[in-house]
Amino acid sequence: MTLLVPLQGLNPVQFLVNGLVFSSVIVLASIGLSLVYSIADFANFAHGDTMTVGAFGALAAAGVLAPAMEGILVFGFPVWMFAALFVGMALAAVVVVATEFVIYRPLDTGSIELLITSIGVALAYRAVIFLGFGTDASRYGVPRAGPIPEIRETLNLAVTPRQVVAVVSAIVLVGALHVLLQYTTLGRKMRATADDPTLARVSGIRTREVIIAMWVIGGVLAAAGGVFLGLETLVRPRMGFDILLIVFAAVILGGIGSVYGAMLGGLVIGMLYELTPLFSMVGIPIGNEYAEAVAFVIMVVILLVRPQGIAGDAT
Amino acid sequence: MSSGSGSGSDASTDAAAASRAERALSVSNVDSGYGEAQVLSDLNLHVDRGEIVCLIGPNGAGKSTVLKTVFGLLKPWEGTVMLGDEDITGTDPEDLVRMGVGYVPQVDNVFGSLTIDENLRMGGVARKGGVDEVIRELYDRFPILDNKREAKARTLSGGQRQVLAFARALVMEPDVLLIDEPSAGLAPSIVEEVFEDVQTVNELGTAILMVEQNAREGLAISDRGYVLDQGTVAYEDDADGLLDNPEVSQLYLGGADYE
Numbered sequence: 001m002t003l004l005v006p007l008q009g010l011n012p013v014q015f016l017v018n019g020l021v022f023s024s025v026i027v028l029a030s031i032g033l034s035l036v037y038s039i040a041d042f043a044n045f046a047h048g049d050t051m052t053v054g055a056f057g058a059l060a061a062a063g064v065l066a067p068a069m070e071g072i073l074v075f076g077f078p079v080w081m082f083a084a085l086f087v088g089m090a091l092a093a094v095v096v097v098a099t100e101f102v103i104y105r106p107l108d109t110g111s112i113e114l115l116i117t118s119i120g121v122a123l124a125y126r127a128v129i130f131l132g133f134g135t136d137a138s139r140y141g142v143p144r145a146g147p148i149p150e151i152r153e154t155l156n157l158a159v160t161p162r163q164v165v166a167v168v169s170a171i172v173l174v175g176a177l178h179v180l181l182q183y184t185t186l187g188r189k190m191r192a193t194a195d196d197p198t199l200a201r202v203s204g205i206r207t208r209e210v211i212i213a214m215w216v217i218g219g220v221l222a223a224a225g226g227v228f229l230g231l232e233t234l235v236r237p238r239m240g241f242d243i244l245l246i247v248f249a250a251v252i253l254g255g256i257g258s259v260y261g262a263m264l265g266g267l268v269i270g271m272l273y274e275l276t277p278l279f280s281m282v283g284i285p286i287g288n289e290y291a292e293a294v295a296f297v298i299m300v301v302i303l304l305v306r307p308q309g310i311a312g313d314a315t
Numbered sequence: 316m317s318s319g320s321g322s323g324s325d326a327s328t329d330a331a332a333a334s335r336a337e338r339a340l341s342v343s344n345v346d347s348g349y350g351e352a353q354v355l356s357d358l359n360l361h362v363d364r365g366e367i368v369c370l371i372g373p374n375g376a377g378k379s380t381v382l383k384t385v386f387g388l389l390k391p392w393e394g395t396v397m398l399g400d401e402d403i404t405g406t407d408p409e410d411l412v413r414m415g416v417g418y419v420p421q422v423d424n425v426f427g428s429l430t431i432d433e434n435l436r437m438g439g440v441a442r443k444g445g446v447d448e449v450i451r452e453l454y455d456r457f458p459i460l461d462n463k464r465e466a467k468a469r470t471l472s473g474g475q476r477q478v479l480a481f482a483r484a485l486v487m488e489p490d491v492l493l494i495d496e497p498s499a500g501l502a503p504s505i506v507e508e509v510f511e512d513v514q515t516v517n518e519l520g521t522a523i524l525m526v527e528q529n530a531r532e533g534l535a536i537s538d539r540g541y542v543l544d545q546g547t548v549a550y551e552d553d554a555d556g557l558l559d560n561p562e563v564s565q566l567y568l569g570g571a572d573y574e
């Protein structure tokens with residue numbers, strides 16, 4: 001899959017721009033995966049499909065909202081797409097919280113068992129999506145706007161409005177999460193629970209409520225990632241699952257369980273992924289089809305040097 | 316005077332007979348352990364209001380297990396735990412905090428990745444109304460913490476950590492405080508300070524059940540004591556009685572080098 005909008009002049013900075021868009025998707029997805037790992041203590045293989053749930057929630061909402069809100073634009077972008085995004089985010093939150101109540105909490109079992117369970121959950125999410133939407137790829141139907149002319153003329157870069165929306169939204173969401181984690185009681189409780197769940201309970205923190213908050217945040221951000229991925233490419237039932245390995249790579253690269261590490265890891269992996277074509281510019285003939293492999297190789301190399309992940313223990 | 320392990324049944328009739336208003340905490344006929352492994356058997360002990368009670372005994376006797384069982388981190392297999400006249404057997408820690416019980420674990424008792432200030436705030440999440448006032452008082456009382464409000468707890472020395480763990484539990488101003496080896500690994504001068512802090516908290520109205528390895532020093536500030544051996548109470552007496560008991564001294568206090 002490529003998010004490239006190739007440009008004749010091949011400005012190398014173009015790859016950074018593309019990387020930033022893909023990074024936004026990966027960062028949004030990585031945060032939730034890392035949160036679940038640090039607070040609920042398991043590798044959640046349903047996280048990719050949570051992205052898909054969000055993307056399809058937005059797709060369903062777009063079908064209803066687009067005709068109703070026709071023609072209203074925000075930053076040159078249809079306002080119904082923003083509304084659909086919120087619906088997708090809300091749906092994903094509801095679905096993961098319901099999953100916590102119906103499946104993970106009653107099971108109350110170890111990390112490995114939960115990991116296996118989450119694979120089943122992933123298949124269940126996808127099966128429901130297949131039932132509702134079939135197996136075909138869809139589009140949100142946001143009119144394909146060309147690159148923003150001003151940026152193209154001044155910087156020789158092709159940047160589309162939807163790319164700007166994805167990157168700016170990711171920055172806003174990540175910033176909001178940072179404020180929540182650092183400056184609110186809920187955020188402190190989340191960090192305390194991730195640090196030591198037993199001591200958290202001993203201090204009087206109702207960790208079950210913290211876990212619900214964690215699911216909501218992780219689900220909402222994953223859904224946003226899924227929607228932006230769907231906007232750049234297509235909305236497909238396997239989209240989240242296909243990207244999950246890269247998200248895991250980002251989380252591991254950042255130092256598994258560390259939210260800020262996940263942000264950084266997501267940024268790096270997204271960039272590596274889109275910068276792969278640059279190899280051919282320096283005479284190494286690997287194209288975008290090897291992007292995933294290259295990203296993984298570089299991840300392994302970095303981890304050999306810094307086994308604790310690039311963010312160390314920054315939580 | 317000291318009594319042997321037969322004290323179990325005495326204590327339970329005791330507990331029933333005792334003036335209920337006086338009992339802050341009572342543990343009656345409790346069995347507990349980890350998974351299949353039983354650690355405590357037919358354990359009986361109590362803490363009256365205003366008391367400091369010291370729990371001593373060899374390594375692995377089950378002292379920490381007693382506190383974990385009282386605080387709901389382990390669910391008793393048998394028996395009852397009462398807080399005043401309320402049955403709290405198996406009640407979750409987060410609820411006990413709200414009922415006026417505090418607990419300072421032996422290890423892992425601070426949030427290393429949180430600042431001192433955040434650690435104290437976490438100690439007060441269950442407090443109704445604000446925590447600012449109490450935390451300010453605690454800073455006054457423990458200047459070590461005041462000087463390092465924004466430092467991550469993992470950067471503290473062992474003694475400072477112990478003070479932070481203690482202060483964290485005090486934010487709730489508990490009626491009953493369980494403390495597991497507050498002096499473990501600390502330099503003698505700091506041990507003295509920690510014990511002084513424990514006494515201060517007790518004087519302010521908190522009943523204390525304290526596990527101590529430094530048995531003599533621990534008993535010295537306590538009203539009563541229990542010797543735990545292999546998961547059950549081997550001796551119980553007032554603190555002076557235990558300190559003067561040649562058997563206890565020989566077996567559990569490291570010889571007769573007292574007074």
Ligand SMILES: Nc1ncnc2c1ncn2[C@@H]1O[C@H](COP(=O)(O)OP(=O)(O)O)[C@@H](O)[C@H]1O
Pocket residue numbers: 349352354372373374375376377378379380381
């Ligand atoms: N988490 C645990 N899981 C299994 N066994 C444990 C655990 N913690 C302690 N034990 C066992 O329980 C017994 C009592 O331990 P503990 O209560 O910590 O003793 P003490 O505090 O008196 O040194 C020991 O035999 C110890 O090995």
Ligand SMILES: [Mg+2]
Pocket residue numbers: 378379380421495
């Ligand atoms: Mg112990």
